[in-house]
Amino acid sequence: MNKRVVVGISGGIDSFYTAFLLKERGFDVMCLYINLFDNHEVFLRAKMLSDLLGAKFEFYDAIKEFKKEVIDRSINMTLSGYTPNPCAFCNMKIKFRILEKIRSDSNYDYISTGHYVKIFHNSTTKIFRGFDEKKDQSYFLALVPSIYLKNAIFPLGNFTKKYVKRVMEEKYLFWKDISSSQDLCFVKKGYKKLIQDKCGVKFGKFLYKNRVVANHWGSYLYTLGESRGLGHKEPVKLYVESLNHEKNEVYLNTREFCYKSLIVVADLNFFNKLPNRCLVQIRYQAKPVICDIHFRESKLYANFHEKVFAPTPGQIASFYSLDNRELLGGGIIIGTD
Structure with missing residues (x-):
């Protein structure tokens, strides 16, 4: 009997290629569309792509959950003086929780998404940066509890985005006419406009x-x-x-006054024991820097070996091994010095 996998399909090229690859490798694929907000065009595309592969298609309505856990949380954090990372919250609270739930309820073997990361399962789950340094998305998984990732596989971890795009456009010409998804999927006019519409002008x-x-x-x-x-x-x-x-x-x-030597991190999540010294990355695609770690009252204090430009409360601090390959865990920055 073929191994069975639930693939989170968004209607984009990365999740489609993930399902395509797994299908080619002999997996029995279920494409799960998690509905985060009303977008009929994207839903129809996800359904069309699943049909194109001959895969089972399922729909999960997460609009209320997404609004509470991602949109409302992000807005409340912004109004409290933080700069949130909605994508990380979505991975932590919505996507991987739902994928694992559907896998378990349906008695499937694995879950998968179009993230450019590598994952290995032995006695523990270990996550590593993807092969494509420019596209690596391990940073966004730093808050996801390992219980939601224990059955995850990420086929795109060994590919570059450029390769995926080229292969898919050669095989399916329609991909040339489909633009990439935006970072904040629920915002059409920009996050600042969303906040302004919600709170008015001050x-x-x-x-x-x-x-x-x-x-x-x-x-x-x-x-x-x-x-x-x-x-x-x-x-x-x-x-x-x-x-x-x-x-x-x-x-x-001026710029030189915006550098900091330390961050305070809360809401911690670890995949592996954090050593006293490791690398920390304070925003997506930022240069990781060496830091010394100590804990106090359930908070983590990371002292940088070199000052870092504008670490921002509300953003994610992702911790990596000193060779900059393994994601050790992460948390939310709540203070700087």
């Missing part, structure tokens, strides 16, 4: 060296390290150094 001030240098429409619309669209006319390039949401003020400074 006029405030940009300050640099205790001087008002421009006005803004709400401190919650900005994040640490941001430099574009600040509206000032200073002769130097300025960045958001800090925020005061109570006063609705955004403090600007």
